[in-house]
Amino acid sequence: MQINANFSERAVVRPGDLDWVPSPMAGVERQMLDRVGGEVARATSIVRYAAKSDFSPHEHGGGEEFLVLDGVFSDEHGDYPPGTYVRNPIGSRHTPFSAEGCTIFVKLHQFDPADREQKVCRTAQAEFLPGLVSGLSVLPLHSHGTENVALVRWEPGTTFNRHRHWGGEEIFVLEGTFQDEGGAYPTGSWLRSPHLSEHTPYSEEGCLIYVKTGHLPIA
Structure with missing residues:
Protein backbone atom coordinates (compact mmCIF):
# COMPACT_ATOMS: atom_id res chain seq x y z
CA MET A 1 0.00 0.00 0.00
CA GLN A 2 1.28 3.47 -0.94
CA ILE A 3 -0.34 6.58 0.61
CA ASN A 4 1.49 9.92 0.37
CA ALA A 5 4.56 7.76 -0.18
CA ASN A 6 6.60 10.25 -2.24
CA PHE A 7 8.60 12.06 0.43
CA SER A 8 9.92 14.58 -2.09
CA GLU A 9 6.40 16.03 -2.40
CA ARG A 10 4.44 18.19 0.01
CA ALA A 11 1.42 16.45 1.54
CA VAL A 12 -1.55 18.07 3.29
CA VAL A 13 -4.55 16.37 4.91
CA ARG A 14 -7.29 18.46 6.52
CA PRO A 15 -10.20 17.30 8.71
CA GLY A 16 -12.84 15.64 6.56
CA ASP A 17 -10.42 14.66 3.78
CA LEU A 18 -10.18 11.01 4.86
CA ASP A 19 -12.61 8.30 5.89
CA TRP A 20 -12.09 6.08 8.91
CA VAL A 21 -10.81 2.64 7.85
CA PRO A 22 -11.37 -0.44 10.05
CA SER A 23 -8.26 -2.09 11.48
CA PRO A 24 -7.95 -5.87 11.95
CA MET A 25 -9.29 -5.40 15.50
CA ALA A 26 -12.96 -4.64 16.23
CA GLY A 27 -13.52 -1.13 17.55
CA VAL A 28 -10.20 0.26 16.28
CA GLU A 29 -10.28 2.51 13.19
CA ARG A 30 -7.62 4.52 11.34
CA GLN A 31 -7.18 7.50 9.09
CA MET A 32 -4.05 6.78 7.06
CA LEU A 33 -1.99 9.94 6.51
CA ASP A 34 1.01 8.27 4.93
CA ARG A 35 1.85 4.61 4.50
CA VAL A 36 4.44 2.43 2.80
CA GLY A 37 3.63 -1.26 3.19
CA GLY A 38 0.77 -3.54 4.18
CA GLU A 39 -0.57 -4.18 7.67
CA VAL A 40 3.02 -3.93 8.94
CA ALA A 41 4.17 -0.65 7.42
CA ARG A 42 6.03 2.61 7.74
CA ALA A 43 2.93 4.57 8.66
CA THR A 44 1.58 7.83 10.05
CA SER A 45 -2.04 7.58 11.17
CA ILE A 46 -4.79 8.93 13.38
CA VAL A 47 -6.15 5.93 15.30
CA ARG A 48 -9.49 5.85 17.11
CA TYR A 49 -10.30 3.29 19.83
CA ALA A 50 -13.94 2.76 20.76
CA ALA A 51 -14.71 2.35 24.47
CA LYS A 52 -13.66 -1.08 25.78
CA SER A 53 -11.69 -1.92 22.61
CA ASP A 54 -8.21 -3.36 22.48
CA PHE A 55 -5.45 -4.37 20.09
CA SER A 56 -3.59 -7.66 20.05
CA PRO A 57 -0.13 -7.91 21.66
CA HIS A 58 2.54 -6.80 19.21
CA GLU A 59 6.21 -5.91 18.90
CA HIS A 60 7.40 -2.61 17.48
CA GLY A 61 9.72 -3.76 14.72
CA GLY A 62 10.55 -0.21 13.67
CA GLY A 63 9.56 1.69 16.80
CA GLU A 64 6.35 3.50 17.77
CA GLU A 65 5.73 7.16 18.58
CA PHE A 66 2.32 8.49 19.59
CA LEU A 67 0.52 11.48 21.07
CA VAL A 68 -2.84 11.04 22.82
CA LEU A 69 -5.34 13.51 21.35
CA ASP A 70 -8.40 12.69 23.47
CA GLY A 71 -9.64 10.04 25.89
CA VAL A 72 -7.29 7.69 27.72
CA PHE A 73 -5.03 5.21 25.92
CA SER A 74 -3.73 2.33 28.04
CA ASP A 75 -1.46 -0.69 28.00
CA GLU A 76 0.00 -3.01 30.62
CA HIS A 77 2.52 -0.28 31.52
CA GLY A 78 0.01 2.44 32.43
CA ASP A 79 -2.68 4.89 31.41
CA TYR A 80 -1.99 7.82 29.07
CA PRO A 81 -4.41 10.78 29.23
CA PRO A 82 -4.74 13.57 26.63
CA GLY A 83 -1.45 15.24 25.81
CA THR A 84 0.71 12.24 26.71
CA TYR A 85 3.65 11.73 24.32
CA VAL A 86 5.15 8.22 24.18
CA ARG A 87 8.10 6.67 22.35
CA ASN A 88 8.45 2.87 22.33
CA PRO A 89 11.76 1.84 20.74
CA ILE A 90 12.47 -0.94 18.27
CA GLY A 91 11.86 -4.34 19.87
CA SER A 92 9.48 -3.10 22.58
CA ARG A 93 6.14 -4.85 23.07
CA HIS A 94 2.73 -4.01 24.53
CA THR A 95 -0.98 -4.83 24.49
CA PRO A 96 -2.90 -1.56 24.01
CA PHE A 97 -6.52 -0.92 24.96
CA SER A 98 -8.88 1.89 25.95
CA ALA A 99 -11.55 1.56 28.62
CA GLU A 100 -13.32 4.84 27.78
CA GLY A 101 -12.19 5.27 24.16
CA CYS A 102 -9.47 7.53 22.77
CA THR A 103 -7.85 9.02 19.68
CA ILE A 104 -4.10 9.03 19.09
CA PHE A 105 -1.70 10.40 16.47
CA VAL A 106 0.78 7.59 15.83
CA LYS A 107 3.92 6.99 13.76
CA LEU A 108 5.26 3.47 13.16
CA HIS A 109 8.50 2.02 11.76
CA GLN A 110 10.28 5.37 11.59
CA PHE A 111 12.97 5.05 14.28
CA ASP A 112 16.70 5.20 13.69
CA PRO A 113 17.97 1.80 14.92
CA ALA A 114 20.39 3.62 17.21
CA ASP A 115 17.55 5.53 18.89
CA ARG A 116 16.82 3.29 21.88
CA GLU A 117 15.21 5.76 24.28
CA GLN A 118 11.83 4.85 25.76
CA LYS A 119 9.96 7.96 26.80
CA VAL A 120 6.68 9.09 28.37
CA CYS A 121 6.01 12.85 28.61
CA ARG A 122 2.84 14.25 30.21
CA THR A 123 2.76 17.45 28.20
CA ALA A 124 -0.30 18.88 29.99
CA GLN A 125 1.87 19.34 33.11
CA ALA A 126 5.11 20.29 31.33
Missing part, protein backbone atom coordinates in the same frame (compact mmCIF):
# COMPACT_ATOMS: atom_id res chain seq x y z
CA GLU A 127 6.60 23.78 31.13
CA PHE A 128 7.01 25.42 27.72
CA LEU A 129 10.15 27.44 27.00
CA PRO A 130 10.42 30.77 25.13
CA GLY A 131 10.65 30.31 21.35
CA LEU A 132 12.90 32.01 18.82
CA VAL A 133 10.44 34.84 18.16
CA SER A 134 8.00 36.72 20.35
CA GLY A 135 4.69 34.87 20.69
CA LEU A 136 6.18 31.38 20.37
CA SER A 137 6.77 28.89 23.18
CA VAL A 138 8.27 25.43 22.78
CA LEU A 139 8.13 22.13 24.63
CA PRO A 140 10.96 19.88 23.37
CA LEU A 141 9.89 16.21 23.31
CA HIS A 142 12.74 14.30 21.68
CA SER A 143 15.99 14.71 19.80
CA HIS A 144 18.18 12.13 18.09
CA GLY A 145 20.68 12.85 15.33
CA THR A 146 19.05 15.38 12.97
CA GLU A 147 15.53 14.53 14.21
CA ASN A 148 13.81 16.93 16.60
CA VAL A 149 10.26 16.68 17.99
CA ALA A 150 8.43 19.41 19.93
CA LEU A 151 5.12 21.00 20.73
CA VAL A 152 4.99 24.65 19.70
CA ARG A 153 2.41 27.15 20.97
CA TRP A 154 1.65 30.22 18.84
CA GLU A 155 0.00 33.26 20.38
CA PRO A 156 -2.55 35.07 18.16
CA GLY A 157 -0.88 37.20 15.49
CA THR A 158 2.52 35.45 15.64
CA THR A 159 4.68 35.16 12.49
CA PHE A 160 7.87 33.11 12.23
CA ASN A 161 10.84 33.86 9.97
CA ARG A 162 10.95 32.33 6.52
CA HIS A 163 13.05 29.17 6.83
CA ARG A 164 14.21 26.06 4.98
CA HIS A 165 13.56 22.52 6.22
CA TRP A 166 16.74 20.44 6.19
CA GLY A 167 15.49 16.86 6.38
CA GLY A 168 11.88 18.00 6.02
CA GLU A 169 9.18 19.06 8.46
CA GLU A 170 5.98 17.39 9.65
CA ILE A 171 3.18 19.17 11.55
CA PHE A 172 -0.04 18.04 13.21
CA VAL A 173 -2.32 20.86 14.38
CA LEU A 174 -3.59 20.18 17.89
CA GLU A 175 -5.47 23.41 18.60
CA GLY A 176 -6.40 26.55 16.67
CA THR A 177 -5.36 27.27 13.07
CA PHE A 178 -1.81 27.17 11.69
CA GLN A 179 -1.12 29.11 8.48
CA ASP A 180 1.49 29.75 5.81
CA GLU A 181 1.49 31.07 2.25
CA GLY A 182 0.02 27.73 1.14
CA GLY A 183 -3.19 28.11 3.14
CA ALA A 184 -4.85 27.64 6.52
CA TYR A 185 -4.73 24.39 8.50
CA PRO A 186 -7.35 24.02 11.26
CA THR A 187 -7.24 21.66 14.24
CA GLY A 188 -6.68 18.09 13.05
CA SER A 189 -4.70 19.05 9.92
CA TRP A 190 -1.49 17.23 8.98
CA LEU A 191 1.28 18.67 6.82
CA ARG A 192 4.49 17.09 5.56
CA SER A 193 7.04 19.29 3.76
CA PRO A 194 10.06 17.72 2.00
CA HIS A 195 13.79 18.24 2.41
CA LEU A 196 14.84 21.83 1.55
CA SER A 197 11.25 23.12 1.29
CA GLU A 198 10.63 26.67 2.53
CA HIS A 199 7.75 28.61 4.04
CA THR A 200 6.81 31.57 6.24
CA PRO A 201 4.40 30.26 8.90
CA TYR A 202 2.04 32.34 11.03
CA SER A 203 -1.16 32.06 13.03
CA GLU A 204 -3.79 34.77 13.18
CA GLU A 205 -5.90 33.14 15.91
CA GLY A 206 -3.15 31.21 17.67
CA CYS A 207 -2.51 27.48 17.68
CA LEU A 208 -0.71 24.53 19.24
CA ILE A 209 1.17 22.17 16.90
CA TYR A 210 3.20 18.97 17.07
CA VAL A 211 6.25 19.44 14.87
CA LYS A 212 8.99 17.04 13.79
CA THR A 213 11.97 18.12 11.70
CA GLY A 214 15.07 16.56 10.16
CA HIS A 215 13.62 13.05 9.77
CA LEU A 216 12.65 12.74 6.10
CA PRO A 217 14.79 11.40 3.21
CA ILE A 218 17.17 14.00 1.80
CA ALA A 219 17.87 12.28 -1.56
Whole structure:
Protein backbone atom coordinates (compact mmCIF):
# COMPACT_ATOMS: atom_id res chain seq x y z
CA MET A 1 0.00 0.00 0.00
CA GLN A 2 1.28 3.47 -0.94
CA ILE A 3 -0.34 6.58 0.61
CA ASN A 4 1.49 9.92 0.37
CA ALA A 5 4.56 7.76 -0.18
CA ASN A 6 6.60 10.25 -2.24
CA PHE A 7 8.60 12.06 0.43
CA SER A 8 9.92 14.58 -2.09
CA GLU A 9 6.40 16.03 -2.40
CA ARG A 10 4.44 18.19 0.01
CA ALA A 11 1.42 16.45 1.54
CA VAL A 12 -1.55 18.07 3.29
CA VAL A 13 -4.55 16.37 4.91
CA ARG A 14 -7.29 18.46 6.52
CA PRO A 15 -10.20 17.30 8.71
CA GLY A 16 -12.84 15.64 6.56
CA ASP A 17 -10.42 14.66 3.78
CA LEU A 18 -10.18 11.01 4.86
CA ASP A 19 -12.61 8.30 5.89
CA TRP A 20 -12.09 6.08 8.91
CA VAL A 21 -10.81 2.64 7.85
CA PRO A 22 -11.37 -0.44 10.05
CA SER A 23 -8.26 -2.09 11.48
CA PRO A 24 -7.95 -5.87 11.95
CA MET A 25 -9.29 -5.40 15.50
CA ALA A 26 -12.96 -4.64 16.23
CA GLY A 27 -13.52 -1.13 17.55
CA VAL A 28 -10.20 0.26 16.28
CA GLU A 29 -10.28 2.51 13.19
CA ARG A 30 -7.62 4.52 11.34
CA GLN A 31 -7.18 7.50 9.09
CA MET A 32 -4.05 6.78 7.06
CA LEU A 33 -1.99 9.94 6.51
CA ASP A 34 1.01 8.27 4.93
CA ARG A 35 1.85 4.61 4.50
CA VAL A 36 4.44 2.43 2.80
CA GLY A 37 3.63 -1.26 3.19
CA GLY A 38 0.77 -3.54 4.18
CA GLU A 39 -0.57 -4.18 7.67
CA VAL A 40 3.02 -3.93 8.94
CA ALA A 41 4.17 -0.65 7.42
CA ARG A 42 6.03 2.61 7.74
CA ALA A 43 2.93 4.57 8.66
CA THR A 44 1.58 7.83 10.05
CA SER A 45 -2.04 7.58 11.17
CA ILE A 46 -4.79 8.93 13.38
CA VAL A 47 -6.15 5.93 15.30
CA ARG A 48 -9.49 5.85 17.11
CA TYR A 49 -10.30 3.29 19.83
CA ALA A 50 -13.94 2.76 20.76
CA ALA A 51 -14.71 2.35 24.47
CA LYS A 52 -13.66 -1.08 25.78
CA SER A 53 -11.69 -1.92 22.61
CA ASP A 54 -8.21 -3.36 22.48
CA PHE A 55 -5.45 -4.37 20.09
CA SER A 56 -3.59 -7.66 20.05
CA PRO A 57 -0.13 -7.91 21.66
CA HIS A 58 2.54 -6.80 19.21
CA GLU A 59 6.21 -5.91 18.90
CA HIS A 60 7.40 -2.61 17.48
CA GLY A 61 9.72 -3.76 14.72
CA GLY A 62 10.55 -0.21 13.67
CA GLY A 63 9.56 1.69 16.80
CA GLU A 64 6.35 3.50 17.77
CA GLU A 65 5.73 7.16 18.58
CA PHE A 66 2.32 8.49 19.59
CA LEU A 67 0.52 11.48 21.07
CA VAL A 68 -2.84 11.04 22.82
CA LEU A 69 -5.34 13.51 21.35
CA ASP A 70 -8.40 12.69 23.47
CA GLY A 71 -9.64 10.04 25.89
CA VAL A 72 -7.29 7.69 27.72
CA PHE A 73 -5.03 5.21 25.92
CA SER A 74 -3.73 2.33 28.04
CA ASP A 75 -1.46 -0.69 28.00
CA GLU A 76 0.00 -3.01 30.62
CA HIS A 77 2.52 -0.28 31.52
CA GLY A 78 0.01 2.44 32.43
CA ASP A 79 -2.68 4.89 31.41
CA TYR A 80 -1.99 7.82 29.07
CA PRO A 81 -4.41 10.78 29.23
CA PRO A 82 -4.74 13.57 26.63
CA GLY A 83 -1.45 15.24 25.81
CA THR A 84 0.71 12.24 26.71
CA TYR A 85 3.65 11.73 24.32
CA VAL A 86 5.15 8.22 24.18
CA ARG A 87 8.10 6.67 22.35
CA ASN A 88 8.45 2.87 22.33
CA PRO A 89 11.76 1.84 20.74
CA ILE A 90 12.47 -0.94 18.27
CA GLY A 91 11.86 -4.34 19.87
CA SER A 92 9.48 -3.10 22.58
CA ARG A 93 6.14 -4.85 23.07
CA HIS A 94 2.73 -4.01 24.53
CA THR A 95 -0.98 -4.83 24.49
CA PRO A 96 -2.90 -1.56 24.01
CA PHE A 97 -6.52 -0.92 24.96
CA SER A 98 -8.88 1.89 25.95
CA ALA A 99 -11.55 1.56 28.62
CA GLU A 100 -13.32 4.84 27.78
CA GLY A 101 -12.19 5.27 24.16
CA CYS A 102 -9.47 7.53 22.77
CA THR A 103 -7.85 9.02 19.68
CA ILE A 104 -4.10 9.03 19.09
CA PHE A 105 -1.70 10.40 16.47
CA VAL A 106 0.78 7.59 15.83
CA LYS A 107 3.92 6.99 13.76
CA LEU A 108 5.26 3.47 13.16
CA HIS A 109 8.50 2.02 11.76
CA GLN A 110 10.28 5.37 11.59
CA PHE A 111 12.97 5.05 14.28
CA ASP A 112 16.70 5.20 13.69
CA PRO A 113 17.97 1.80 14.92
CA ALA A 114 20.39 3.62 17.21
CA ASP A 115 17.55 5.53 18.89
CA ARG A 116 16.82 3.29 21.88
CA GLU A 117 15.21 5.76 24.28
CA GLN A 118 11.83 4.85 25.76
CA LYS A 119 9.96 7.96 26.80
CA VAL A 120 6.68 9.09 28.37
CA CYS A 121 6.01 12.85 28.61
CA ARG A 122 2.84 14.25 30.21
CA THR A 123 2.76 17.45 28.20
CA ALA A 124 -0.30 18.88 29.99
CA GLN A 125 1.87 19.34 33.11
CA ALA A 126 5.11 20.29 31.33
CA GLU A 127 6.60 23.78 31.13
CA PHE A 128 7.01 25.42 27.72
CA LEU A 129 10.15 27.44 27.00
CA PRO A 130 10.42 30.77 25.13
CA GLY A 131 10.65 30.31 21.35
CA LEU A 132 12.90 32.01 18.82
CA VAL A 133 10.44 34.84 18.16
CA SER A 134 8.00 36.72 20.35
CA GLY A 135 4.69 34.87 20.69
CA LEU A 136 6.18 31.38 20.37
CA SER A 137 6.77 28.89 23.18
CA VAL A 138 8.27 25.43 22.78
CA LEU A 139 8.13 22.13 24.63
CA PRO A 140 10.96 19.88 23.37
CA LEU A 141 9.89 16.21 23.31
CA HIS A 142 12.74 14.30 21.68
CA SER A 143 15.99 14.71 19.80
CA HIS A 144 18.18 12.13 18.09
CA GLY A 145 20.68 12.85 15.33
CA THR A 146 19.05 15.38 12.97
CA GLU A 147 15.53 14.53 14.21
CA ASN A 148 13.81 16.93 16.60
CA VAL A 149 10.26 16.68 17.99
CA ALA A 150 8.43 19.41 19.93
CA LEU A 151 5.12 21.00 20.73
CA VAL A 152 4.99 24.65 19.70
CA ARG A 153 2.41 27.15 20.97
CA TRP A 154 1.65 30.22 18.84
CA GLU A 155 0.00 33.26 20.38
CA PRO A 156 -2.55 35.07 18.16
CA GLY A 157 -0.88 37.20 15.49
CA THR A 158 2.52 35.45 15.64
CA THR A 159 4.68 35.16 12.49
CA PHE A 160 7.87 33.11 12.23
CA ASN A 161 10.84 33.86 9.97
CA ARG A 162 10.95 32.33 6.52
CA HIS A 163 13.05 29.17 6.83
CA ARG A 164 14.21 26.06 4.98
CA HIS A 165 13.56 22.52 6.22
CA TRP A 166 16.74 20.44 6.19
CA GLY A 167 15.49 16.86 6.38
CA GLY A 168 11.88 18.00 6.02
CA GLU A 169 9.18 19.06 8.46
CA GLU A 170 5.98 17.39 9.65
CA ILE A 171 3.18 19.17 11.55
CA PHE A 172 -0.04 18.04 13.21
CA VAL A 173 -2.32 20.86 14.38
CA LEU A 174 -3.59 20.18 17.89
CA GLU A 175 -5.47 23.41 18.60
CA GLY A 176 -6.40 26.55 16.67
CA THR A 177 -5.36 27.27 13.07
CA PHE A 178 -1.81 27.17 11.69
CA GLN A 179 -1.12 29.11 8.48
CA ASP A 180 1.49 29.75 5.81
CA GLU A 181 1.49 31.07 2.25
CA GLY A 182 0.02 27.73 1.14
CA GLY A 183 -3.19 28.11 3.14
CA ALA A 184 -4.85 27.64 6.52
CA TYR A 185 -4.73 24.39 8.50
CA PRO A 186 -7.35 24.02 11.26
CA THR A 187 -7.24 21.66 14.24
CA GLY A 188 -6.68 18.09 13.05
CA SER A 189 -4.70 19.05 9.92
CA TRP A 190 -1.49 17.23 8.98
CA LEU A 191 1.28 18.67 6.82
CA ARG A 192 4.49 17.09 5.56
CA SER A 193 7.04 19.29 3.76
CA PRO A 194 10.06 17.72 2.00
CA HIS A 195 13.79 18.24 2.41
CA LEU A 196 14.84 21.83 1.55
CA SER A 197 11.25 23.12 1.29
CA GLU A 198 10.63 26.67 2.53
CA HIS A 199 7.75 28.61 4.04
CA THR A 200 6.81 31.57 6.24
CA PRO A 201 4.40 30.26 8.90
CA TYR A 202 2.04 32.34 11.03
CA SER A 203 -1.16 32.06 13.03
CA GLU A 204 -3.79 34.77 13.18
CA GLU A 205 -5.90 33.14 15.91
CA GLY A 206 -3.15 31.21 17.67
CA CYS A 207 -2.51 27.48 17.68
CA LEU A 208 -0.71 24.53 19.24
CA ILE A 209 1.17 22.17 16.90
CA TYR A 210 3.20 18.97 17.07
CA VAL A 211 6.25 19.44 14.87
CA LYS A 212 8.99 17.04 13.79
CA THR A 213 11.97 18.12 11.70
CA GLY A 214 15.07 16.56 10.16
CA HIS A 215 13.62 13.05 9.77
CA LEU A 216 12.65 12.74 6.10
CA PRO A 217 14.79 11.40 3.21
CA ILE A 218 17.17 14.00 1.80
CA ALA A 219 17.87 12.28 -1.56
